[in-house]
Amino acid sequence: DAGVIQSPRHEVTEMGQEVTLRCKPISGHNSLFWYRQTMMRGLELLIYFNNNVPIDDSGMPEDRFSAKMPNASFSTLKIQPSEPRDSAVYFCASSLVGRAGELFFGEGSRLTVL
Amino acid sequence: TQLLEQSPQFLSIQEGENLTVYCNSSSVFSSLQWYRQEPGEGPVLLVTVVTGGEVKKLKRLTFQFGDARKDSSLHITAAQPGDTGLYLCAGEQTSGSRLTFGEGTQLTVNP
Numbered sequence: 001d002a003g004v005i006q007s008p009r010h011e012v013t014e015m016g017q018e019v020t021l022r023c024k025p026i027s028g029h030n031s032l033f034w035y036r037q038t039m040m041r042g043l044e045l046l047i048y049f050n051n052n053v054p055i056d057d058s059g060m061p062e063d064r065f066s067a068k069m070p071n072a073s074f075s076t077l078k079i080q081p082s083e084p085r086d087s088a089v090y091f092c093a094s095s096l097v098g099r100a101g102e103l104f105f106g107e108g109s110r111l112t113v114l
Numbered sequence: 115t116q117l118l119e120q121s122p123q124f125l126s127i128q129e130g131e132n133l134t135v136y137c138n139s140s141s142v143f144s145s146l147q148w149y150r151q152e153p154g155e156g157p158v159l160l161v162t163v164v165t166g167g168e169v170k171k172l173k174r175l176t177f178q179f180g181d182a183r184k185d186s187s188l189h190i191t192a193a194q195p196g197d198t199g200l201y202l203c204a205g206e207q208t209s210g211s212r213l214t215f216g217e218g219t220q221l222t223v224n225p
Binding site: 100 | 157204
């Protein structure tokens with residue numbers, strides 16, 4: 001069975017450019033989470049959706065970040081404009097609603113903003 | 115302030131040794147999870163504990179949830195190089211709520 005699929009795996013961009021990260025959750029999972037991982041701050045929850053509806057976006061750093069989930073099989077995380085401090089590994093994870101502790105993570109998207 | 119404190123942050127041991135990693139908090143959790151993450155990959159769930167005092171075993175790994183559901187430990191017996199990785203504890207304060215991760219323990223097992 002396919003796991004959570006993220007793209008791109010690596011992205012290098014220049015400050016000010018728009019970045020779009022993509023995620024396909026596991027089929028049948030109805031909760032989707034976006035996390036950011038850095039050495040300094042560890043794993044931070046940015047936003048999560050239940051049944052395609054954003055539930056908690058309090059972790060989104062600022063207005064430059066936005067996330068959408070237009071259907072049950074696709075989500076995007078967009079950063080516009082990007083800044084060097086956004087450099088991190090961004091993970092998407094999915095689970096069943098009510099089973100937020102049992103997350104299945106993708107392999108991550110490593111973003112470097114120069 | 116980190117909700118979940120893990121210790122130690124780094125641990126380097128020789129193959130065959132035993133080790134314990136701790137996850138502590140002042141908050142009560144409805145459930146607590148342990149994940150392992152290898153370089154270039156996402157975290158992978160190892161275990162979930164939900165009952166105070168619960169002990170779960172996964173081959174050479176033993177997980178314990180504190181009686182008050184505020185802390186947990188992971189004990190590895192006879193560590194092997196394949197155990198090398200970042201071990202993360204995570205907790206739900208109420209069932210179905212957002213998961214909070216600790217900062218992790220980076221374990222290196224040398225052959």
